[in-house]
Amino acid sequence: MNSAVELLNVSKLFKGLNSKEFLAVNQLNLEIKTGEFFSLLGPSGCGKTTTLRMIAGFELPTSGEILIHQQPMKNRPPFYRPVNTVFQNYALFPHLTVAENVAFGLEMENVSRPQIKSRVTDALSLVKLTDFQTRYPRQLSGGQQQRVALARALVKQPKVLLFDEPLGALDLKLRKEMQLELKKMQKQLGITFIYVTHDQEEALTMSDRIGVMNHGELLQVGTPLEIYEYPQTKFVADFIGETNFLTGRVTQIQGQQITVLVDEQLSIHLTTSQPVIEGQIINLIIRPEKATLYANTDQNRGDYQNVEAWKGIIEESIYLGTDTRYAVRLTDQTLIMIRWQNWHRDDLQRFTLGDQVKVVVPPNSINIISN
Structure with a gap:
């Protein structure tokens, strides 16, 4: 697959008040493939919009080169x-x-009149606004105005379409609907989409690949699955979804099976291909939905019968509709969050504050993370 956009060692330096310099983008290298839905994801001020504006030509790089096709x-x-x-x-x-x-x-x-009419009709059909041609913007909802802006971009038949947080002004329900429509439209057209957002769920929903940025640097590029399941840095793990962070000392290594002692009292067994040595202090992450809770008296743990259980106490319970978030105290210093799926109504109050529980996490669902 050919490259649609390439950024080669691209940096952008701005001069602010009193001639102070601000490095908005730092030595960024990125290849976006033709026909790909690629999202730049990160917090405000991370450099994602500046990167998009340099691709568009609204800003010029201080150094480096940008190639389009x-x-x-x-x-x-x-x-x-x-x-x-x-x-x-x-x-x-x-x-x-x-x-x-x-x-x-x-x-x-100066496109000919017949061609303009044909292309406008096609573009409005694509965004499902064929019956709105004679209306004015003030007569449209926010979602409809967003579609007009999209049609205006599509009518020029660009090879690459850039989006700078285009759904930010819409309400949550409409935003979710538009996310699915944009993804469907992108697949239908085969145009390269480059999408800037600070919304992690938006990026995970629509993207073929995601680039996570912070402080002007590209920290990780991968598919939504790779970014969520295998974050390479603490920032990426923390920015994408909820995460439990634990720090411990490696006490035993047997092939890819290692044991980590947290707070000098909680032994955690995990599987890893990363090189570690005994005595090394490492950081671990556990996604809240990867953990399963059992009552302290429950002897049957189903598929996790042979997985070590950690003893804990429920300190917080928050009902969130689709699931309940529990805070479980494992040690004096370690509190982890667990998301319990609410499958059955008669199971909603299974655990209450003060309950002694067992926490089970599959060893391959615990990741080692760098700082």
Whole structure:
């Protein structure tokens, strides 16, 4: 598969007040493949929007090079790049109808009238707004305005479509619906989508691959499964979903099976291919949904009969609808969160505050993490 966008050692340095410099993007190397839905994910100020703006041509790199379909962009302005951008602020012209808003870019390029009409019709059909052509932006809902902005970008038939948090202004239910529609549309069109978001669930839902950024650096690139199940740094693990962090000392190594002692009293057995040595202090992560709870008197642990159980006490119970979040005290210093799926109504109050429980986590669901 050919590369749609390549960033080679790209950095962006801004000058602020009193000529102080701020490094927004630091030596970023990234390859995005043709036809891929790629998301840049990270907190505010991490450099993801600056990266997108450099691809679009709204900002120029301080150093490094950007290629779009193997063509160097150098100082090429936005309107000469084979990309288009959809912003969070839709920036629709209030005095133009839906059809006129979508046609505007084509008119600026002197495309023929018949071709404009055909392409506008196709674009509005794609975003399911065929019956809204004569309406004005003020007559549309937020979701419909977002679709018009998307149609306006699609009508120019870009090779790469850029999105800068386009769903941020929508309510939660509509945002989830649009996520699925955008993913479906991207697969249908085969256009490369590069999507900037700070919403982890949004990135996991839509993306073929995700790049997690922080402080201007690209920390990890991978599929949603790789990013969630095998985070490479503490920041990635903490930013993507809920995570329990534990620190312990390696006390035993037998092939890929190791034992880690947490707080000098809790032995944790896990499976790892990472090189470790006895006596080494390491960091572990456990996703809350990977743990299973049993009553302290329960002798039957099903599939986990041969997995070591840790004794604990329920300190907190929060009902969240689909599941209940329990805080379980394992040692004086170690408290872990566990997500218990609410399968049956008669099982919702299975554990209450102060209950003594057993916590079971499969050894291959415990990961070693770097700082």
